[in-house]
Amino acid sequence: MKILVVDDEVEVGNFLVDFLKRLGLEAEKAICGADALAMFGRVNPDWVLLDMKMPDLDGLEVLVKMKELNPNIKSMMITGKSDEVSESEARSLGVRDYLVKPIDLSELRTKIKTYIMDGK
């Protein structure tokens, strides 16, 4: 399983990549929406872990473009506030779940195990 982490905060990106690697997953990070799209073809991820708010494109916009490149791409979102996500729009784009900052790491791990590792 290969995961692309997209977050404009470098420290968050580093932390998430490291966290995923410790769980035995392959992970790479992109630092903005444009960067993520540029890397997408080369990395060819199965999953993206997306920050909802980024300076150039928002998470959902990035996802729409990724869907065009790979209709099977699956995703999870991280948001600042729960009301930032339009639930229906997110679901229609195949967003499996989202976490609200500050996140609980055990919740993140559970979600990663359920959706990504066990494919539920």
Next chain:
Amino acid sequence: MPSTLKSQSELSAKIDYRDELEKAAKLMIRIHSMDTLVKMILRTIIRIVRIEHASLLIYDAARHAYVAHTSKGMAGLKIPKGFTRISSENPIISYFAQMHQQAVKTDHLLFSHIGLIGGQLQEKIRDEFLLYNARACVPGFFRDKLIFALFLGAKQNYEDYTDEELGFLSVLASDVVMAIQNASLFQSLNDQLLKNKNLFLQTVFALSQAIEAKDHYTQGHTERVTQFSLNLAEELKSMGRISLKEAKELFENLRISALLHDIGKIGVPEAILNKNGMLDEQERVEINKHPLIGANILIKIDEFQEPILGVKYHHEKFDGTGYPEGLKENQIPFIARIIAVADTFDAMTSDRPYRKAMLKEQALCLIIEQSGKQFDPQVVDALSSFCRKASITAKE
């Protein structure tokens, strides 16, 4: 091993912990910003104990959780600020709370000692340590409240923490407790001060409204004079007549003083205040008492000692022919000289019982004519400069 190559633990044994703690204590006294202090303490920990990362999660009452506040250390391992939280029911938090309740002194929890805890909690705690890639966790109690948990990574040499290091950490942790406590005390003190100040200003405003209720012809006069006095002061400041240093205090006193400048009219009979026509000699004497009556009303209040000067002397004239004391020039307090101009200008440009309002230009001319006689020339300068700017804006 060659004798010149000492192991990490031998090297760290040479560290003077007492010296480092003294340095930290000095920082505490010098630095009042909690964020800065916490950052410096974490940096000290990393430098002295040589660990991969240190993250401080502080209790956030609104979230009922401990939120990553500051972290230092290696990229990827340190927890980004504000990114993670652990709930109050987290096994590590529960463990510290339990130990505290049973009065078991617990300065730290080591990953290598989790096996001693036993039971179900043991596995859950191990799991949390792994999530945070931690080798030690240090609690921060203030009285009976656990206010933070400090997660510490592995030492760079992968050896376990020594007793000396753990002692050092628990002293620094209590420094962090103090820093957080001080910061929150300071914050609530500031909040209280601000609240008191707002209450004070609202009271002043309420008091100023009392006179408006009595004197029908001066509707809005007090507020206009206040605003206008502040405009003049702003003008005087930009003309360099008020230094930046004294400006803040002068503005505060001027605001209060202008709001209350006519408060003494409370002691003047309503029939005189609202008389439709010219006042006779006796009535004039009565109404001229209002600056002194006002000053007497306010004299008992410490905060009013400066503002009283404006209340008492706003009818003094620059050439010494005013009342109540016939002061002249610099004998007249500066705020009184400012209010005098603002007060007269507003009186001239609003309707009065005995006459209609004048045009602003007309009023300005009359005041300029009185420069150096009734009014302080520099305040008159400020008025003409302000009116010029205002008329330019009005034309635009």
